[in-house]
Amino acid sequence: MSNVNKPVIPAEVADAIEELRGKGENNRGILMRRERVGNPYYLALMSIHYDTLMAALANGYERELTEEQARKQTYAEIVLTLQRHREGTGRYDKYDEDHAFADGVQYTLDMLGIDALEQS
Template sequence: MSTNKPVTIPREVADAIEYLRTDEGDGVTYSNERIALIYADTTYSGGTTTILRKIPFDTLMRALLDGYERELTEEEKREQAYASILASYVHHEDEAHEDYSCGYCDGVEETLEALGVKVPGVNAPEGGAA
């Protein structure tokens, strides 16, 4: 494993790599070299090869050598955004500079309302559905 940062790849490509690295399929585990050969095999264009080719070859090599992270689903992205908004809101709500903090929090609330977005703990009840 190199010291480079892991690359982010689509979930289905990550699943294909993991499938090839385990013996779940045909009882064979594939090395990085074999996975690269499967990607490069122009005589075959189905199944795993098609899935692997959804990313550029250079990205596949980085994923195999440096590691990878799965792309977040839309729901995971939304949850991260809500958590970030809530953390910022709570931080400013607890700030000592009351005028600025109140204005900041009001701005966050008004923006979310204008966008029709409900964030638990900010402009929706905590624990409630967002």
């Protein structure tokens, strides 16, 4: 198993890399496209630091979450925390700081009229 960290890059950069790879470009070819003003991939490839682009090409990469994806992921984590709190499983078998936090989250959702379990 490798302990190399994959950089997180914007979706438009990942799309450009994947499209160029689909056209048979290697790492050098992709880096050269970054230097050529006027090519369709220039702005996307220029939007991240050169070292980050090189790391993404050599080590692989993770796509940056869109705002909507990040919101859904956060929401799913909140719902899971509330479910564990209600079931008394996991870290929530005694009343502690996390338990109090979950109570606070539940109170806030109740005040906003949001049923967290129906939204998931």
